[in-house]
Amino acid sequence: MTEKQKTKRTKIKHALESSEFGTGIVVKGWVRTRRGNKNVNFIALNDGSTINNLQIVADPAIIDEETIKRCTTGACISVDGELIESQGAGQSVEVNAKAIEILGDADPETYPLQAKRHSMEFMRDIAHLRVRTNTFSAIYRVRHAMIFAVHKFFNEKGFYNVHTPIITASDAEGAGETFKVTTLDLNNVPKTEEGEVDYKQDFFEKEANLTVSGQLEGELAALALSEIYTFGPTFRAENSNTTRHLAEFWMIEPEMAFYDLSDSMDLAEEMLQFLVTYALENCKDDLEFLNKRAIEEEKTKPQNERNELTLIERLEFVKDNEFVRLSYTDAIDILRNSKPNKKKKFQYIIEGWGADLQSEHERYLVEKHFKKPVILFDYPNEIKAFYMRQNDDGKTVGAMDILFPGIGEIVGGSQREERLDKLQERMEAMGIPVEEMSWYLDTRRFGSTPHSGFGLGFERMMLFVTGMTNIRDVIPFPRTPGNAEY
Ligand code: ATP
Numbered sequence: 001m002t003e004k005q006k007t008k009r010t011k012i013k014h015a016l017e018s019s020e021f022g023t024g025i026v027v028k029g030w031v032r033t034r035r036g037n038k039n040v041n042f043i044a045l046n047d048g049s050t051i052n053n054l055q056i057v058a059d060p061a062i063i064d065e066e067t068i069k070r071c072t073t074g075a076c077i078s079v080d081g082e083l084i085e086s087q088g089a090g091q092s093v094e095v096n097a098k099a100i101e102i103l104g105d106a107d108p109e110t111y112p113l114q115a116k117r118h119s120m121e122f123m124r125d126i127a128h129l130r131v132r133t134n135t136f137s138a139i140y141r142v143r144h145a146m147i148f149a150v151h152k153f154f155n156e157k158g159f160y161n162v163h164t165p166i167i168t169a170s171d172a173e174g175a176g177e178t179f180k181v182t183t184l185d186l187n188n189v190p191k192t193e194e195g196e197v198d199y200k201q202d203f204f205e206k207e208a209n210l211t212v213s214g215q216l217e218g219e220l221a222a223l224a225l226s227e228i229y230t231f232g233p234t235f236r237a238e239n240s241n242t243t244r245h246l247a248e249f250w251m252i253e254p255e256m257a258f259y260d261l262s263d264s265m266d267l268a269e270e271m272l273q274f275l276v277t278y279a280l281e282n283c284k285d286d287l288e289f290l291n292k293r294a295i296e297e298e299k300t301k302p303q304n305e306r307n308e309l310t311l312i313e314r315l316e317f318v319k320d321n322e323f324v325r326l327s328y329t330d331a332i333d334i335l336r337n338s339k340p341n342k343k344k345k346f347q348y349i350i351e352g353w354g355a356d357l358q359s360e361h362e363r364y365l366v367e368k369h370f371k372k373p374v375i376l377f378d379y380p381n382e383i384k385a386f387y388m389r390q391n392d393d394g395k396t397v398g399a400m401d402i403l404f405p406g407i408g409e410i411v412g413g414s415q416r417e418e419r420l421d422k423l424q425e426r427m428e429a430m431g432i433p434v435e436e437m438s439w440y441l442d443t444r445r446f447g448s449t450p451h452s453g454f455g456l457g458f459e460r461m462m463l464f465v466t467g468m469t470n471i472r473d474v475i476p477f478p479r480t481p482g483n484a485e486y
């Protein structure tokens with residue numbers, strides 16, 4: 001072996017797949033565990049390329065004792081050795097160490113991650129280190145695979161990815177839920193004669209905020225490129241400390257010219273099934289690990305709250321079954337007559353048509369009534385955004401939400417109002433500043449056409465695919481009220 005080859009690192013994933021026994025190999029990674037005795041030591045090494053560890057055999061006759069001692073959980077090491085067929089059960093290959101170099105010690109007195117089960121709450125407190133655990137490294141690998149699959153899906157369909165702005169001046173969606181963007185001195189805010197903040201002196205010379213959705217800009221692009229999608233960060237200052245809301249989350253927003261609402265439902269269903277199938281085919285080891293983890297977690301829950309299906313069974317189920325499509329009006333009928341509604345078990349009792357559906361209602365439909373993903377459509381216009389297309393009945397709009405087991409809403413979308421007069425009417429009625437949105441209305445003034453789109457919350461999808469139950473655990477660095485560390 002030449003000097004050059006000797007320094008070349010083999011990824012643990014490839015080492016585990018190799019059968020070139022007897023050849024030299026260099027592997028680098030972080031120690032998960034070390035066990036052994038005076039005669040021999042076994043080090044479980046992981047470099048993030050796979051959930052599986054590579055077993056390093058360290059013989060005190062070859063590796064000095066001091067070095068072996070420093071191979072503690074969390075330490076980073078480089079191993080120069082020989083790939084051999086494993087003697088023990090549980091793995092097919094291992095490495096006989098000829099030399100071990102300690103790249104970075106991890107003092108066992110102070111290193112927070114010991115080789116035992118830690119609670120998810122504890123992990124959130126050390127989110128800067130939690131990627132070094134099996135659970136979180138599996139989640140991050142699956143997350144990568146899902147990002148890649150999103151782009152693959154749309155690219156293969158001929159959609160164009162569009163970068164919509166992160167800083168915007170339009171607060172079209174939810175008033176009051178935005179984060180302000182300003183360079184004004186907050187200790188000395190310039191005021192107008194009327195005593196209001198003088199945004200003319202601010203960086204953008206007007207009020208600006210972080211985007212809550214790329215949709216409106218996505219529509220501009222769709223009305224030229226036909227089929228586009230965005231995949232970017234969105235920000236909502238909603239002070240809701242739930243297991244399904246983040247202040248910073250990633251959203252996939254396709255927008256399609258010439259699509260009506262049902263075309264859009266078809267696309268969303270196909271996309272979700274594609275993503276699930278991709279995960280099943282490409283993330284086998286990680287999903288098997290997460291599946292076992294979820295089964296263990298289920299055991300800690302009361303019997304009546306346990307899932308009937310395992311994580312992998314849920315994924316297979318979504319892959320193989322059509323979603324239920326149900327109008328809001330039919331959903332209200334089902335909910336009104338449901339047991340938890342009659343027995344007043346819901347926190348919000350459904351009195352009648354027009355009620356906004358809460359997560360408890362969505363989950364009842366999906367988990368108890370249909371036991372399938374459900375697409376609800378044609379919602380009352382009163383509870384939906386201004387840009388959704390008015391139906392002929394005068395009281396509903398062409399909106400659709402996709403509801404998933406364990407999660408509730410995962411996708412929200414609509415056919416957009418393409419008729420200028422109807423759109424303007426609605427904006428005025430809802431107090432949306434028509435003047436400021438003139439750029440948006442230009443799409444309806446010039447070459448307007450029916451079009452539709454939706455938003456998939458990427459972290460909600462990640463919850464479903466990984467079987468995790470708190471959205472803070474499927475994004476590397478969660479942003480929630482009171483939490484913006486790292
Ligand atoms: P919810 O009722 O659950 O708050 P929403 O109606 O506000 O959702 P939309 O505005 O339709 O959601 O956004 C589209 C998608 O973005 C949702 O279906 C969901 O998957 C995701 N989403 C919305 N808000 C959040 C959030 N705060 N954190 C993570 N994902 C979110």
Ligand code: MN
Binds near residue numbers: 238
């Ligand atoms: Mn919301």
